[in-house]
Amino acid sequence: MNPELEIIGYLGPEGTYSEHAALKFAEKYKITKFKDFPTIPHVLQAVEHGEITLGIVPVENSIEGTVNITLDMLAHELSLRILGEIVIDIKHCLISKAKDLSKIHTIYSHPQALAQCRLFLQNHLTQACYLNCNSTAEAALLVKEGQEGLAAICSVWAAEKYQVDIICENISDYSSNQTRFLVVGKNDFCSNKNRQKTSLCVALAKNRPGGLYDILAEFIPDQIDLSKIESRPAKKELGEYIFFIDCLADLEIEYKHVLNRLKQKCKLVKILGTYNRIEVYNQQDGER
Amino acid sequence: MNPELEIIGYLGPEGTYSEHAALKFAEKYKITKFKDFPTIPHVLQAVEHGEITLGIVPVENSIEGTVNITLDMLAHELSLRILGEIVIDIKHCLISKAKDLSKIHTIYSHPQALAQCRLFLQNHLTQACYLNCNSTAEAALLVKEGQEGLAAICSVWAAEKYQVDIICENISDYSSNQTRFLVVGKNDFCSNKNRQKTSLCVALAKNRPGGLYDILAEFIPDQIDLSKIESRPAKKELGEYIFFIDCLADLEIEYKHVLNRLKQKCKLVKILGTYNRIEVYNQQDGER
Numbered sequence: 001m002n003p004e005l006e007i008i009g010y011l012g013p014e015g016t017y018s019e020h021a022a023l024k025f026a027e028k029y030k031i032t033k034f035k036d037f038p039t040i041p042h043v044l045q046a047v048e049h050g051e052i053t054l055g056i057v058p059v060e061n062s063i064e065g066t067v068n069i070t071l072d073m074l075a076h077e078l079s080l081r082i083l084g085e086i087v088i089d090i091k092h093c094l095i096s097k098a099k100d101l102s103k104i105h106t107i108y109s110h111p112q113a114l115a116q117c118r119l120f121l122q123n124h125l126t127q128a129c130y131l132n133c134n135s136t137a138e139a140a141l142l143v144k145e146g147q148e149g150l151a152a153i154c155s156v157w158a159a160e161k162y163q164v165d166i167i168c169e170n171i172s173d174y175s176s177n178q179t180r181f182l183v184v185g186k187n188d189f190c191s192n193k194n195r196q197k198t199s200l201c202v203a204l205a206k207n208r209p210g211g212l213y214d215i216l217a218e219f220i221p222d223q224i225d226l227s228k229i230e231s232r233p234a235k236k237e238l239g240e241y242i243f244f245i246d247c248l249a250d251l252e253i254e255y256k257h258v259l260n261r262l263k264q265k266c267k268l269v270k271i272l273g274t275y276n277r278i279e280v281y282n283q284q285d286g287e288r
Numbered sequence: 289m290n291p292e293l294e295i296i297g298y299l300g301p302e303g304t305y306s307e308h309a310a311l312k313f314a315e316k317y318k319i320t321k322f323k324d325f326p327t328i329p330h331v332l333q334a335v336e337h338g339e340i341t342l343g344i345v346p347v348e349n350s351i352e353g354t355v356n357i358t359l360d361m362l363a364h365e366l367s368l369r370i371l372g373e374i375v376i377d378i379k380h381c382l383i384s385k386a387k388d389l390s391k392i393h394t395i396y397s398h399p400q401a402l403a404q405c406r407l408f409l410q411n412h413l414t415q416a417c418y419l420n421c422n423s424t425a426e427a428a429l430l431v432k433e434g435q436e437g438l439a440a441i442c443s444v445w446a447a448e449k450y451q452v453d454i455i456c457e458n459i460s461d462y463s464s465n466q467t468r469f470l471v472v473g474k475n476d477f478c479s480n481k482n483r484q485k486t487s488l489c490v491a492l493a494k495n496r497p498g499g500l501y502d503i504l505a506e507f508i509p510d511q512i513d514l515s516k517i518e519s520r521p522a523k524k525e526l527g528e529y530i531f532f533i534d535c536l537a538d539l540e541i542e543y544k545h546v547l548n549r550l551k552q553k554c555k556l557v558k559i560l561g562t563y564n565r566i567e568v569y570n571q572q573d574g575e576r
Contacts, residue, residue: 132399178525209513210507216500226500
C-alpha cells in the first residue's frame with residue numbers, strides 16, 4: 001500500500017462516529033486524505049466508481065443491530081471487498097443551548113442514536129418530538145445553528161467540534177454500546193495474507209426443513225466459530241432469505257474446502273471479504 | 289372473544305399501511321373500535337397497559353427486513369403474546385402538488401419506504417433531499433398541508449385519503465413488496481387451539497463453535513420447518529446475540545418435547561406466541 005495514494009471516505013459531516021473510525025484507521029496506516037459523504041450509499045458508490053480508494057461504513061451496533069443498507073449493497077449491488085473492521089465505543093450525550101431539559105421541544109439525531117436512547121428520552125423528555133437526521137453530527141450542526149429549544153444526541157467529540165453545551169452525558173439505555181465499522185475497497189491495502197476472518201453471504205437452492213442446519217454443518221468438522229449469522233430478505237418474496245455469515249477462519253485460503261462444500265449445497269455463495277479481526281478504539285482516546 | 293370489548297391500536301395517522309392491516313383484521317373478527325398512535329412503541333405499550341386490547345404492528349418487510357423495535361420490545365420489555373399475523377401487499381406511489389418531477393425539492397416518507405424506493409429516487413429525483421417521517425401517512429399529510437415543491441412516498445390509499453395527486457405509481461425498486469404485521473395482545477382473542485406456528489427467542493449459554501447448530505438440531509427429528517431465523521444483539525456486548533425463530537409447529541402443545549429440549553440447552557427460551565399462519569391481503573382490495 002502507498003498511503004499517499006489512498007483516500008478514505010466516510011459518512012459526514014465532521015464529528016460523526018464514522019469520522020472517528022476513519023481517523024483511527026488512517027492513523028494506523030499513515031493515510032492523510034479524507035472525504036466526507038452525506039449518506040452510506042454515497043460512500044460505497046464513491047469507492048465502487050474509484051472516486052476514493054477506501055470507504056469506512058458502519059455495519060453493526062451492539063444495541064440496534066445491523067445497518068441493513070451496508071450489508072444489502074455489499075451483497076446485491078457492488079463488487080467491493082471488506083478489507084478490515086474497526087470497533088468504536090459509542091458514548092452519546094444530549095447537547096442544547098437550553099439551560100434545562102424542560103425548555104427542549106425538539107430532539108434531532110440519527111434514527112439509531114434515537115433508538116439507543118429511547119428509554120432515557122421517554123423518562124426525561126416526554127414533551128419533546130424527535131426528528132431524524134442523516135448523522136449525529138448533522139444533528140449537532142442543526143442545534144448549533146438553531147434556536148434554544150432544540151437538542152441533539154451526538155458524541156462528546158461532535159459537541160466540542162460544534163461548540164454546543166452538553167446537558168447530559170452517557171444517555172444510552174445500555175451501558176455497553178459499540179459500533180462495528182467495515183473498511184471496504186477494490187484492492188487489498190496491505191500484503192498480509194494471514195487473514196483471521198471471512199464474511200460471506202449464502203442462499204439456499206430452496207426453502208426446506210433443515211436447510212440452514214445443513215449449511216451450518218459444513219463449519220462443524222473444522223470447528224470454525226461463527227461470530228455472526230443473520231438473515232436478510234432475498235428481496236424477492238416474504239420468507240425468502242439470504243444468510244450473512246461471519247466466521248473466524250480464512251475460507252479463501254486455509255479453509256477453501258469448506259467454501260467448496262458450501263458452493264455445492266447453495267445456489268449463491270458470495271465472499272464479501274477475508275480480513276483481520278477487530279481493532280477496538282475508545283471514543284475518548286486520542287485526537288478528540 | 290367478544291368483538292364489542294376489543295379495541296385495536298395501530299401506527300397512525302389514518303392512511304398508513306398499518307391502518308389497512310388493522311381494518312382487514314377487524315373485518316374478519318367483526319371488531320369496530322380503533323385507536324391510532326404516533327409510534328410503534330406507543331402501540332405496544334398501550335396494549336401492555338390495558339388501554340387497548342389488541343395492537344397491530346409491522347414486524348418484517350420483504351425488501352427491508354425486520355422492524356427491529358417490534359422484535360426487541362416483545363423480547364426484552366413486554367409481556368405480550370403474538371396472536372396472529374397479516375401480510376399486506378405494499379404498493380408505493382409518489383404524490384405531490386407539483387406538476388412534474390423537476391419541481392420537487394423535498395421528499396417525505398418513512399425511512400423504510402424511502403429505502404424501498406432508493407433506486408427510483410436516485411434515477412429520477414437526484415435534486416431532491418429526503419426527510420424521514422414516522423409513517424407514510426404522516427408524509428402524505430405534510431404534503432397536503434405544504435407547498436408545491438414537496439412530495440411524499442405513500443400508499444394509493446393515503447393519496448386518496450389526503451386528496452393529493454399521484455405523480456408516479458408503483459415506484460418500489462423490487463416488484464414484490466409485502467409487509468408482515470403481528471397482532472399482539474395479553475389474551476388470546478379466539479378459542480381455536482389448533483396453532484400452526486410458533487415464534488420464540490433463544491439465547492445460548494455461551495458463544496461457542498457449533499452453538500447455533502446444536503439449537504437447530506432440535507428441530508430436525510420432527511422435520512419442523514423454520515420459516516425465519518434472525519440474530520439480534522443481546523444488547524450487552526458486540527458479538528452476543530439472541531436468535532428469533534419462527535417455526536411451523538405448535539411448540540406449546542403438539543411439539544412440547546422440542547421446547548423442553550431447547551430449554552435444557554439454552555440460557556433463555558421465551559415463547560413470543562403460537563398462532564395461525566399468514567393471511568395475505570392486497571392493498572387494492574376492499575374498503576379503499
